[in-house]
Amino acid sequence: MTKPEIAKLGYVSLVTQDLEKSLGFFREVIGLEETEAINGVHYLRAWGDFEHHTLSLEQGERAYVKHIGWRTKAKEDVSGFKALLGDEGIAVETIAPWSTPGIGEAIRFEAPSGHTFEIYYDVKKPKAPEHRRSVLKNQTYKAWAKGISPRRIDHVNLHTSEDWQVTYKFFQEILGFKLREYLKVDDGDQILAGWMSVTSLVHDVALVSRKKDEIPTNARLHHLSYWVDDSQDVLRAADICKEYNLPICGPGKHSISQALYLYVADPGSGCTVEVFTGGYLIFDPDWEPVAWNESERALGNTYWGDSISAKEIVKYTIEA
CATH class of the missing domain: 3.10.180.10 (2,3-Dihydroxybiphenyl 1,2-Dioxygenase, domain 1)
Structure with a gap:
């Protein structure tokens, strides 16, 4: 079957x-x-x-x-x-x-x-x-009507303090996500974070493992992400956020995924939104997951731009 x-x-x-x-x-x-x-x-x-x-x-x-x-x-x-x-x-x-x-x-x-x-x-x-309505038959709305104006939803980034082996096995073997890149401890196989997808994207979901004393609840959302078309759109997003006096992280570039990012939080809920573009697509059926060691975590998170420590990242999560 x-x-x-x-x-x-x-x-x-x-x-x-x-x-x-x-x-x-x-x-x-x-x-x-x-x-x-x-x-x-x-x-x-x-x-x-x-x-x-x-x-x-x-x-x-x-x-x-x-x-x-x-x-x-x-x-x-x-x-x-x-x-x-x-x-x-x-x-x-x-x-x-x-x-x-x-x-x-x-x-x-x-x-x-x-x-x-x-x-x-x-x-x-x-x-x-x-x-x-757009005059383009393959597009829903006219683009650039207001604000940052992303094209589509892209991915979610989730944090959990539950057993890492059980959770990663479930996401891959039951839900069918493919592991694309991952962060592991320097000496061992424990996965600290995994970027997984069911599409050709580097990730439709990122799953980050946390210790129970690191997060207030066992399941958190770090961010949901919306896609913009190119790097200029990310820079424009930064200008728009500053016009609204909203604190931002970025613009920057991740090493993992190679994508450009900007983070901004909804002042009503505290939910972080990532404005996202670039990166690469995966078409190879025999893709070998790319491994990063814990000692490379800072580089994996930020190739260039604002750097956020693992502890600081937790502050920007909400209960899920």
């Missing part, structure tokens, strides 16, 4: 303690388009995203990530994952079709990392309003 497969990152469901600030940040600074708002939940996407949303925002008493959505390659993969997860003894909740706007039947579960994931296939792809 063929294993079910994940096709791509779908969306992040974010709860914020200040919805007004978060909406202002994501709509005006990042420049996302709002598809609709239903029952207090706002659904947003980038100008090049076709699906109903890549981010949902709602008010809560505290900021945290409710779940992260992944779209499968085929409709039958949803039930395939449900059976596979059940065989692993993982409790699975079935979400009725379209109870989340734009998303058909889904399953929701807690991964061994402590993060809640949602898996689905059926989606709606609403057209942009006529006055915002």
Whole structure:
């Protein structure tokens, strides 16, 4: 029997303690388009995203990530994952079709990392309003309407204090992620961070292992990332963030992934957003994961630009 497969990152469901600030940040600074708002939940996407949303925002008493959505390659993969997860003894909740706007039947579960994931296939792809619609038939909205204006969602970076062997095995053997690059201890095989993907990207998800006394909860989101087309867009993003008096980290370049980055936090939720471009794509079916040693961590994180220590990075995570 063929294993079910994940096709791509779908969306992040974010709860914020200040919805007004978060909406202002994501709509005006990042420049996302709002598809609709239903029952207090706002659904947003980038100008090049076709699906109903890549981010949902709602008010809560505290900021945290409710779940992260992944779209499968085929409709039958949803039930395939449900059976596979059940065989692993993982409790699975079935979400009725379209109870989340734009998303058909889904399953929701807690991964061994402590993060809640949602898996689905059926989606709606609403057209942009006529006055915002691009003349390009292969693009949803007119580009560059406001703010940083990223093209699409790119990846998420997750932190966990759960058992590293169990979590990496689950992500690879059950969910089907391929390890592209990883950071390990100098003397041994323990993985400290792994960059994994189901697409040709260097990573659709980065998973960072933490000691239990390093993070306040066992599952954290360090950042969600939106893609811009080139390096000039990252520099422009830095200008926009400074105009809004928002502290930034970067612009800079990672050695791992070779991508350009800029980090900025949503003032409403504290959620960090990475504006991301460059890097490389992987097409080789026999790709050998690139190993970095712990002593090379600083270089792996930052080829050039602002350097952040491993301890400082933790400060920019929120509960997931």
